[in-house]
Amino acid sequence: MRIVMQPARRSEKDVEQHYQDTIVHPVVFDDHADLLEASTIDQLKQLFPDGQAQMWGVVPGKKNVNVSRINKMHPGDWVFFSGDKRIYFGGTIALMWRNKELATRLWGTDPAGSTWEYMYALSGTRGFDIPVEEIRTLLGWNPNRNIMGISVLNEGESDTLQTLLTLDTATAALELADAAQEEAAVAAFDGALERTAQRAHRGEQAALKRRLLQGSTGQCALCGRTLPGTFLIAAHIKKRAMCSDDEKRDLANIAMLACTFGCDAVYEHGYVTVTPEGIVQVSPLAAEVPEVEAYIQERLEGRTVSWWTPSRETYYLWHRTHTFKATPPL
Incomplete structure (x- = not known):
């Protein structure tokens, strides 16, 4: 499980509106069945039997700068929403898909004409109130480092946050390939099976x-x-x-x-x-x-x-x- 940092400053009018529209008020799948692919809506309904879910999205960015970062995100990863120098919200990525038309309907477009088309649904969400300064200290970041764009933490940083903040993975559409890779990694592991207590x-x-x-x-x-x-x-x-x-x-x-x-x-x-x-x-x-x-x-x-x-x-x-x-x- 990786940790994804999602900048979302609610002090900005547009971000706050998006948060209200699709986080505070989850998206009802049947209301958008005309834009959702059949396979996507089927997966969503399996993951969320009540027919609705909290959703967010990421823009491709100038010259598709965000795409390589988005490709590192997977169902089962944890997302932290940050803004105004605090981590305030988080949850598990349950499903990811790309849908420009639905994103435009839900959130419109930004000044550059882009929309948040790389979409994901969240499960097991919860509130936090953690200063970003504390995250910097915990992970040994530069004191001036800020969360400026969507980013995926490395395994070591992700493990640290998962363990110390007790992040339990919620329902997610884990890919079979990922499961096979996990099984292979366990079989190939040759490190120490026990840690010596101090x-x-x-x-x-x-x-x-x-x-x-x-x-x-x-x-x-x-x-x-x-x-x-x-x-x-x-x-x-x-x-x-x-x-x-x-x-x-x-x-x-x-x-x-x-x-x-x-x-x-x-x-x-x-x-x-x-x-x-x-x-x-x-x-x-x-x-x-x-x-x-x-x-x-x-x-x-x-x-x-x-x-x-x-x-x-x-x-x-x-x-x-x-x-x-x-x-x-x-």
Whole structure:
């Protein structure tokens, strides 16, 4: 999975109109059946059974400068929308196609007479609130580097963002050729199958758990159940890899006990977060995974998290803006 950076400044009138027309208000396929090829509309309806999807597009650019970049994009890749110095929206590319007539109907043309004909539909979309400066630091970019045009990050940068921001791939029309290539790559892999854990990291985790679990049992911060220590872990409120050294050493606030029966996983993958009032907030995307939704409704929804305090709010805030699967901004 690659990460695609899509510049889209909503402070610009035209971009905001496009965002309202095809992101806030998904495109209904049957409304444009006269312009969509039969194979494309069939694929879209398989991917989106409710008959609509959020869509975006890319112009070819002067002398087709964007085409080589577009050719690097594939279904299953993640897209970050950026503008006004922030990453604010993202999702998985579910399907890609080229349709100049439909793009013109949806978005018109730019001053040069071009339209956003290289189109894609998005699934699993969510909101973010991440300063571009933070992305620069995370990926080791030049401090003055800006996201000026559509671009596809390299594998290393993509893996870093996918791991540290917990980007789960949603429904996509993955090509058979891509699947075969993935299988061949796995078969040919001859690298190390295990990574050696650093002793300092293990020591830190042990110290965290000792501090949080002051006996043979403890209470899960999220569901509130009292459980044997074996079934509780010291879960970082803010992802550890994103913490500064000082934050990692803030043992009193950086972590909480979370049970391995589900709470750690749903928090880690952003299906729940904790509000500034200390209440469990549920992601709207949880409804797409019935088993996850059922667990949350039974154990977590609406609970007050006693572990929340003002001194821990900074870490919970990071989780809300980086990991939580928030509603896309309107």
